[in-house]
Amino acid sequence: MPDPAVLEAVDVSMRFTVRGGLGRTATVRALEHVSLRLHRGRTVALVGESGSGKTTLARLFALMYQPTSGEIRLRGEPVGVRRGSTARAYYSEVQMVLQDPFASLNPMHTVRHNLRRALRLHHFDGDLEERMHELLRRVSLTPTQDFIGKLPHELSGGQRQRVSIARALAVAPKVLLGDEPISMLDVSMRLDLLNLLASLRDEEGLALLYITHDIASARYLAEEICVMYAGQLVEGGPAEQVIQNPQHPYTKLLLEASPDPARTVSAAGQSSFLPIADAGEPPSLIDPPGGCRFHPRCPVAKAECRTAFPARTSAADGHWTNCWLYTSESEAS
Numbered sequence: 136m137p138d139p140a141v142l143e144a145v146d147v148s149m150r151f152t153v154r155g156g157l158g159r160t161a162t163v164r165a166l167e168h169v170s171l172r173l174h175r176g177r178t179v180a181l182v183g184e185s186g187s188g189k190t191t192l193a194r195l196f197a198l199m200y201q202p203t204s205g206e207i208r209l210r211g212e213p214v215g216v217r218r219g220s221t222a223r224a225y226y227s228e229v230q231m232v233l234q235d236p237f238a239s240l241n242p243m244h245t246v247r248h249n250l251r252r253a254l255r256l257h258h259f260d261g262d263l264e265e266r267m268h269e270l271l272r273r274v275s276l277t278p279t280q281d282f283i284g285k286l287p288h289e290l291s292g293g294q295r296q297r298v299s300i301a302r303a304l305a306v307a308p309k310v311l312l313g314d315e316p317i318s319m320l321d322v323s324m325r326l327d328l329l330n331l332l333a334s335l336r337d338e339e340g341l342a343l344l345y346i347t348h349d350i351a352s353a354r355y356l357a358e359e360i361c362v363m364y365a366g367q368l369v370e371g372g373p374a375e376q377v378i379q380n381p382q383h384p385y386t387k388l389l390l391e392a393s394p395d396p397a398r399t400v401s402a403a404g405q406s407s408f409l410p411i412a413d414a415g416e417p418p419s420l421i422d423p424p425g426g427c428r429f430h431p432r433c434p435v436a437k438a439e440c441r442t443a444f445p446a447r448t449s450a451a452d453g454h455w456t457n458c459w460l461y462t463s464e465s466e467a468s
């Protein structure tokens with residue numbers, strides 16, 4: 136049994152109101168009843184096609200939005216959008232690493248300035264210079280004096296991402312939310328970055344959320360994989376189980392469309408899924424299909440798939456799915 140969750144989403148749904156043509160508004164139903172737990176020293180990979188809601192879930196964990204329903208809980212306590220010192224207290228525990236390191240670094244300032252700012256923001260009261268060198272050592276940017284005075288654009292993509300990880304580590308967080316943190320890097324640097332994330336998880340006991348399109352890297356890094364389709368979580372469990380013995384027809388299609396999950400990191404571009412042959416596109420989340428949102432693309436859809444989302448069925452090893460193939464109508468959620 137793992138420890139209790141450090142951070143969890145409990146039955147969260149997220150709707151966005153967007154402006155359409157002619158002044159009309161529409162609702163994007165981005166997440167539906169999603170629950171996911173992050174544990175100390177463990178990685179959960181969240182995989183799914185573009186637009187499935189992965190970033191929205193990470194942003195809910197980062198308290199950038201208030202969920203439409205459901206809760207985010209830190210060590211069991213519900214948390215909402217915060218400001219000022221209570222926001223700072225939250226972000227000293229939960230940090231995000233983005234796809235593009237430029238987004239979290241000030242490009243006009245040196246690595247030293249960027250790290251110092253993060254430390255000051257969180258009222259670090261030790262030796263600033265010493266701590267900055269320690270952070271750079273932690274992300275293997277050594278000798279540290281070669282990097283501390285550089286501007287972000289003077290670094291390689293991989294080095295820049297290491298600095299943004301060092302910046303996140305400045306506050307000694309308990310949770311790192313990685314939103315496709317390696318997808319913009321050269322293939323040659325991806326494995327090193329994954330190994331860095333793994334060592335932070337193992338040595339500092341970080342709880343890691345790893346959002347990716349790349350099943351191969353999810354398998355390499357994560358103990359647990361969760362699969363999201365059009366705002367609904369459809370399958371999850373121990374990484375090897377999900378990959379070797381996928382249950383949900385969407386997971387099966389996703390694996391068929393992945394270049395080769397046995398490789399450590401895919402050499403493909405940002406999106407590692409090949410087009411899913413003859414199976415159409417993910418739906419619009421404005422007025423999405425009812426029931427299981429995958430049913431219009433599902434080769435084995437049944438009548439009940441159109442009307443209700445199935446309850447979760449779980450195996451003893453923690454592998455679960457929400458699919459009518461494995462449940463009966465009386466168990467609809």
Ligand SMILES: Nc1ncnc2c1ncn2[C@@H]1O[C@H](COP(=O)(O)OP(=O)(O)OP(=O)(O)O)[C@@H](O)[C@H]1O
Nearest residue numbers: 151153163165184185186187188189190191192420
């Ligand atoms: N602030 C917002 N306002 C309106 N709609 C939004 C907003 N943020 C996300 N969405 C919509 O919510 C849905 C989920 O988007 P999200 O970015 O979470 O998906 P994703 O799985 O992270 O995609 P990608 O892999 O391309 O990053 C999409 O339909 C997107 O257009």
